[in-house]
Amino acid sequence: MGRAPCCDKASVKKGPWSPEEDAKLKAYIEEHGTGGNWIALPQKIGLKRCGKSCRLRWLNYLRPNIKHGDFTEEEEHIICSLYISIGSRWSIIAAQLPGRTDNDIKNYWNTKLKKKLLGKRAPSRRSRATTHQDPYQLSTAAAAGGDMCSTSSVNNNNNAMATQALSASALERIQLHMRLQQGLYGAFGGAAATPQQWPKLETLLTSKQLQLPATEPVDAVATTVTVQQPPHHHVIDDHHSLAAGREAVEAEQLGSTSTGGGAYSMPCSFERPNKLVGFSSPSSAAATEAEVAASGLTVNGGYGGAGGFGTHHDEIYDFLYKYGSVGAGAHGGHIPASLPELQCPDSAAAIIGADEKFSTWTADASCDYGQLQGNHISGNLHDYALGGYDQ
DNA sequence: AAAGCGCACAACCGCACGATA
DNA sequence: TTATCGTGCGGTTGTGCGCTT
Known part of the structure; x- marks a missing residue:
């Protein structure tokens, strides 16, 4: 059984708002506030609109100090x-x-x-x-x-x-991250000849250009967490196992280096700040952890993704954290300068369109991927970033 | 001139989550 | 503990305008 609709769709008006409707809504909210109930608000002021529609209209257009266009x-x-x-x-x-x-x-x-x-x-x-x-x-x-x-x-x-x-x-x-790191396209008018270092997230945070939610402790950025794979939708046995990932992280923690061509350790293998996890509901995270434990899949690394920023984003974040600029990472927080131009994989080209370039990560790249060098990163990253995650 | 197309913006839809009864 | 409700969010769609053919 589906959820009951928030309003009677047959009797509510849809489409663009008229100036009269705007004026009614604005005047009421400025005088009385929303009353903590958007659903009831349209009836109170005689608007034939869904409460959600009123909320959206107010938040996006009517409330004070809204800016439109002209992004700096x-x-x-x-x-x-x-x-x-x-x-x-x-x-x-x-x-x-x-x-x-x-x-x-x-x-x-x-x-x-x-x-x-x-x-x-x-x-x-x-x-x-x-x-x-x-x-x-x-x-x-x-x-x-x-x-x-x-x-x-x-x-x-x-x-x-x-x-x-x-x-x-x-x-x-x-x-996008790499292009910006390398200044390949002189984004924002910057000269391509003088690569522009994209600001690290930490830099933005410390310079107060960005403010994380107040509930987020500042020191969370440097805190690592034990996170886990989601209990479902795994595609792990094509390339590696969670055990291999665990071994890899253990080896990494011991300071050893993996051999080229050996089991790669990108998934489930490195620490990440919990600043993103911090948005998750503790209860849901705990529930997920319990589920994972019950499933026998608990490992170090990876991320449950229950709530917070979602599995997909977290996997990308994890990758960038290690190899990109969102954290100190194994490469000092920088993409290797010799990263090759990115090309669309053939199979993807058929779908995406041959004129569009997408990232692939090739084994014969001359760049230094550390322990990843020699591996078919394309497939691994691809599956890693996407495999089994229901984004 | 008209049709097709691309684009930008406003608005809607459905889902997930938290609060509460 | 469970069901219900309101809210917030991200993705998607609708629509009008201007440009191109």
Whole structure:
């Protein structure tokens, strides 16, 4: 049985708000506040609108000090840094930008900033509706289907396609991160010849350019946590095992180095600050931990992702934490300068479109990936970032 | 001139979570 | 402990405008 609708959809007005409606809502809230009940509010003031619609209208357009358009370079920097770090948590990103709404930022990102930074065109809705499936559709389908990637098999076409499609989202952030780190495209008007170091999240935090929620202890940034894989949707046996991951982290902690071509340890193998985990509900995290323990899959590393920033974002964050700029990491927080140009894997190209470049990570790259060198990082990262996670 | 297309923005939808009875 | 409800969020869709063909 589904959930009861929040309002009688037959009797509420939909579509654009009229000036009269705006005036009614604004006047009432300015005088009485919301009363803590958006659902009841429209009846009180005689609006034939859904309470949720009223809330949205107020938050996005009517409340004081709302800014629209004209995003500054500084704001773009913050949006990008946070997007790389935490993904599409627009409300959190919006909290760092006074006067901006999550909806505004989301729209700005989707329509302008993403294209500006990645040089890719979002597929039009028309083409999406009438042509072959693209990564965006597949992501949606996967999310709606819930378990398109839920089995351990990634060999059938559907799952392979879904996994590839999901990688577009995951790898997009990594690619964005790298491009910005390397100043490849002179984003924001910067000269490509003088690579611009993208500000580390920590830098933004310490310089007070960003403010984490007040509930988040400052020292959480340096705190590591024991986290766990989600109890379901694992694709682990194609390349590695959780045990291998555990062994790898133990080896890493002992200061030993793994051999090239050996079991790679990217998943489940490194510490990460819990600043993101801190947004999770302790109860839900505990529940997940208990479930994992019951399933016998408990390991060091990885992340349950119950609440907080979600599994998908956390995996990317974990990767960037070790190899990117969101943490000290094994490479001092910097992507190796010799990282090769990123190309779209053939299989993904068929879906994404040959003119779009997506990240892949090749074994023959000359860059130093430390213990990852010599491994087929492409497949591993790909599966790592996406395998079995139901984002 | 008209149709098609791309784009930006506003709004809606459904889900997840927390609070509370 | 469980069911219900309100809220918040992220993804998606609707719509109008301007440009191109």
